[in-house]
Amino acid sequence: MAEVQTNMRQPWILGDKKPIDVSNDICEIIERKPTGLWWAAFLTSLTMLIVGTVAVIYQMSTGIGTWGLNKTVGWAFDITNFVFWIGIGHAGTLISAILFLFRQKWRTSVNRAAEAMTLFAVMCAGLFPLIHMGRPWLFYWIVPYPNFRGPLWVNFRSPLCWDFFAISTYFTISAVFWYIGLMPDLATIRDRAKPGWRKKIMGFFSFGWNGSYRTWSRYEVVYLMLAGLATPLVLSVHTIVSMDFATSIVPGWHTTIFPPYFVAGAIFSGFAMVLTLMLIARKVMRLEDYFTVRHVDAMCKIIILTGSLVGLAYLTEFFTAAYSGNGYEQFVFFNRAAGPFAWAYWTMITCNVITPQLLWFKKIRSNLLLVFLLSIVVNIGMWFERFVIIVTSLHRDYLPSSWADYTPTIIEILTLVGSFGLFLTAFLLFCRFLPVIAIAEVKGVLSFGRPKKIRQPDLDGSETKEEAEPEMEGVTL
Amino acid sequence: MSRRVFVGVFEAEEDILGMAQAARERGLKIIDIFSPYAVHGMEQAAGIKPSRLPITCFILALLGAGLKTWFEFWTTSVNWPIDVGGKPWNSWPAFVPITFEVMVLFAGVGTVIALFIACRLYPGKKAKLAFPGVTDDRFAILLEESDATFDVEEITQLCKHFNSTHVEERTEESD
Numbered sequence: 209m210a211e212v213q214t215n216m217r218q219p220w221i222l223g224d225k226k227p228i229d230v231s232n233d234i235c236e237i238i239e240r241k242p243t244g245l246w247w248a249a250f251l252t253s254l255t256m257l258i259v260g261t262v263a264v265i266y267q268m269s270t271g272i273g274t275w276g277l278n279k280t281v282g283w284a285f286d287i288t289n290f291v292f293w294i295g296i297g298h299a300g301t302l303i304s305a306i307l308f309l310f311r312q313k314w315r316t317s318v319n320r321a322a323e324a325m326t327l328f329a330v331m332c333a334g335l336f337p338l339i340h341m342g343r344p345w346l347f348y349w350i351v352p353y354p355n356f357r358g359p360l361w362v363n364f365r366s367p368l369c370w371d372f373f374a375i376s377t378y379f380t381i382s383a384v385f386w387y388i389g390l391m392p393d394l395a396t397i398r399d400r401a402k403p404g405w406r407k408k409i410m411g412f413f414s415f416g417w418n419g420s421y422r423t424w425s426r427y428e429v430v431y432l433m434l435a436g437l438a439t440p441l442v443l444s445v446h447t448i449v450s451m452d453f454a455t456s457i458v459p460g461w462h463t464t465i466f467p468p469y470f471v472a473g474a475i476f477s478g479f480a481m482v483l484t485l486m487l488i489a490r491k492v493m494r495l496e497d498y499f500t501v502r503h504v505d506a507m508c509k510i511i512i513l514t515g516s517l518v519g520l521a522y523l524t525e526f527f528t529a530a531y532s533g534n535g536y537e538q539f540v541f542f543n544r545a546a547g548p549f550a551w552a553y554w555t556m557i558t559c560n561v562i563t564p565q566l567l568w569f570k571k572i573r574s575n576l577l578l579v580f581l582l583s584i585v586v587n588i589g590m591w592f593e594r595f596v597i598i599v600t601s602l603h604r605d606y607l608p609s610s611w612a613d614y615t616p617t618i619i620e621i622l623t624l625v626g627s628f629g630l631f632l633t634a635f636l637l638f639c640r641f642l643p644v645i646a647i648a649e650v651k652g653v654l655s656f657g658r659p660k661k662i663r664q665p666d667l668d669g670s671e672t673k674e675e676a677e678p679e680m681e682g683v684t685l
Numbered sequence: 686m687s688r689r690v691f692v693g694v695f696e697a698e699e700d701i702l703g704m705a706q707a708a709r710e711r712g713l714k715i716i717d718i719f720s721p722y723a724v725h726g727m728e729q730a731a732g733i734k735p736s737r738l739p740i741t742c743f744i745l746a747l748l749g750a751g752l753k754t755w756f757e758f759w760t761t762s763v764n765w766p767i768d769v770g771g772k773p774w775n776s777w778p779a780f781v782p783i784t785f786e787v788m789v790l791f792a793g794v795g796t797v798i799a800l801f802i803a804c805r806l807y808p809g810k811k812a813k814l815a816f817p818g819v820t821d822d823r824f825a826i827l828l829e830e831s832d833a834t835f836d837v838e839e840i841t842q843l844c845k846h847f848n849s850t851h852v853e854e855r856t857e858e859s860d
Binding site for chain 2: 226227358365370373374377381385391392398399411415418419420421423424425426427428429430434438441451649651652656
């Protein structure tokens with residue numbers, strides 16, 4: 209039979225794999241014993257998590273006076289971390305939902321890990337406002353429930369209240385989206401596993417999935433619906449986060465550019481984090497055939513785009529301040545670039561605007577070590593972006609007599625370390641127990657067994673006899 | 686009541702698609718088709734009505750948005766009105782963000798629950814596999830041997846034409 213490949217593009221998955229190879233490659237990672245490297249990484253992350261937990265317990269029991277905040281700088285490290293983590297999360301939804309709508313097949317190699325990353329990043333993000341409340345045991349007051357305090361309802365006009373709804377919805381929808389995507393893979397693991405705890409647990413959580421075409425058909429529809437819902441959702445979440453700032457009248461915050469600027473920044477930092485994690489995972493778990501240089505290339509291009517959007521936003525902010533004729537606004541931006549926090553500002557500019565431009569060169573995009581280093585640089589830059597926006601806008605306000613400085617305390621730094629600990633611990637556990645690549649989705653983009661042309665057999669005639677001959681030989685119909 | 690079932694097992698997506706289409710064109714009753722991943726074009730090949738889940742999703746979205754709008758109006762302008770910065774009690778533009786979030790929440794979670802109900806999937810359900818490996822690398826088609834016109838020999842040949850790896854007949858309790 210002549211195999212005519214009309215597909216001009218190279219396949220996304222290398223190694224000429226068949227579906228069974230995909231199942232084997234991905235499932236073996238979780239079926240074999242963890243390596244020494246995994247244990248080392250896990251114990252390090254766990255230590256970070258424990259250190260962070262101790263810091264949080266200390267600041268809870270002592271009070272948030274343990275932070276470096278003062279009357280002028282009322283938001284600093286904590287809210288920086290919150291915005292940083294929520295931004296990291298956005299790449300996962302972008303990859304799973306927006307690229308799905310755009311029919312980008314390369315997403316299948318990264319979407320599972322990116323969605324998991326979203327969940328863990330949103331968990332980390334959610335912790336910070338909780339800690340920031342000072343009395344986190346009363347966090348449920350943000351939920352509008354009938355109570356004996358009036359009933360005193362929450363203030364639906366407040367962006368902080370919008371934020372609570374946005375983030376809890378985002379977390380729920382991301383979790384549901386991720387779980388739905390996992391179900392077929394859990395069934396694959398279940399059916400491969402020998403009788404034992406793995407089979408039982410996977411059997412429970414795979415909901416009796418058996419691959420029926422009616423289920424698949426509805427599943428595809430629901431996946432599309434969720435992608436359609438998650439797309440505006442992800443844009444709305446960071447828009448609302450930016451409104452926490454933009455609806456206030458603090459110079460440097462009070463700008464209409466904030467929503468698109470924050471969303472672009474979120475995708476920028478999130479993609480960098482996905483690259484950081486996936487480049488490590490690729491090496492450690494030997495996923496070179498699944499997460500190829502072409503995948504990295506595609507992601508680098510999105511980083512250039514969003515990084516340049518962020519750079520444009522920085523320029524626009526400056527222009528708006530200069531053109532506004534508003535002295536306070538002009539001062540804030542002058543102070544950012546030349547004030548006491550100029551080092552943070554120029555770190556941000558270097559990491560977010562200048563170094564990512566190196567990715568225009570194909571040579572650099574295909575050098576994975578360089579891409580890995582650049583992705584870390586972007587992560588650092590985006591953390592500083594939030595720090596610059598928050599602290600430099602606050603520390604020199606309208607009254608020079610109340611100007612103040614800000615230095616984070618060791619407690620605040622350890623809390624950030626702890627959030628990285630939580631993120632990495634959760635991610636490493638995910639890599640151990642769940643398929644890190646969407647098995648069923650990758651099988652769907654393999655070039656194996658794709659219909660080139662469906663031939664209908666003519667069992668009475670002889671028109672297709674030639675093609676069907678090998679199978680039909682010696683059979684009289 | 687029990688019925689006779691004909692099972693054909695295949696290795697490639699193009700073969701199961703061809704087989705499904707051939708079976709449908711011959712007027713055979715397809716009980717079910719099992720595949721390890723979503724085979725595009727299977728709906729057309731095997732003949733299946735489009736899902737009503739998008740309508741469910743839409744209705745749930747309207748429900749979520751409607752309920753939330755009403756709730757925000759009721760709490761802030763009827764039940765316990767509070768003057769916030771001199772804004773009107775029913776300052777509806779400020780209600781838009783949360784209304785949107787709740788709409789997405791209702792539609793997303795509700796549609797997934799609807800999927801579970803429609804497909805009868807629930808935690809801990811015991812999976813009934815048509816053939817070992819249908820969640821791995823095998824595609825299986827189940828045909829009902831409804832009456833005497835079902836020619837097992839012919840269907841076996843048809844399966845062979847589509848490179849089947851295995852065919853069998855079995856008796857199973859029908860639902």
